[in-house]
Amino acid sequence: MANNYCQTSAYLPIHEKDFEQAENIVNRVTAEISRDSDEYEEEFGDCGVGVEVEKTGVWFNGEESFDQESLIQIAQALLDELEIDTPFYFSWAYTCSKLRLDEFGGGAGVVRRGEEPYTIDAMQEVIGFVER
Numbered sequence: 001m002a003n004n005y006c007q008t009s010a011y012l013p014i015h016e017k018d019f020e021q022a023e024n025i026v027n028r029v030t031a032e033i034s035r036d037s038d039e040y041e042e043e044f045g046d047c048g049v050g051v052e053v054e055k056t057g058v059w060f061n062g063e064e065s066f067d068q069e070s071l072i073q074i075a076q077a078l079l080d081e082l083e084i085d086t087p088f089y090f091s092w093a094y095t096c097s098k099l100r101l102d103e104f105g106g107g108a109g110v111v112r113r114g115e116e117p118y119t120i121d122a123m124q125e126v127i128g129f130v131e132r
Contacts, residue, residue, distance in 0.1 A: 002098035006065045008049075010090035012075055013057040018082050023053045029077045033070050049074070060090065068092070072109065072117045079113040087112045 014022050030047035048067030051074060052059045058078060060071050075088050088111045096103035102123070109119035 002096050002100055002103070004103060005095045005097075006062065006092055007095060008060060008062045008066050008071070008090060008092040010060045010071075010088070011057050012060070012078060012084075012088045013086075014078070014082060014084070016055050019053070019055050022058060022078060022082060025077050025081055026051055026053050026058065026074060029074045030070075033073060047074070062092075066092070068109065068119060072111055072119075075111040076117065079111060083113065085113055 030051060033047040048070035050059075050061040050063075050066070052061070058074075060066075060075070071090060075090075078084065079088060089108065090111075091106060091108040093106040094104055105121065105123045107119060107121040109117055111117045
């Protein structure tokens, strides 16, 4: 038997002066996410992604799995409400505890203030390229 993982680790820098507001935004958005779904409670405390607010930024993480939409929703709220113009980039890796065909891959995304987020999956990009 093999274990599959979807891992991420990304950091969104914030100004130290915005720490308290960032913490409030994260708490509010994670509460909204947790009201919409109870499937994340065990691993992430309700919201689908690990989120740690620090004095200089917000660390998003997922050691075994994470929900990309939750990460995007929280990051979008932070960028929009704190008026951060620097794009926030994040990536993820699909891994497997044993060598299995096509069980590895990953992707990346970008969230920008006031704009729709953009994500790509490596395998889907390659399949789309070949099918052209």
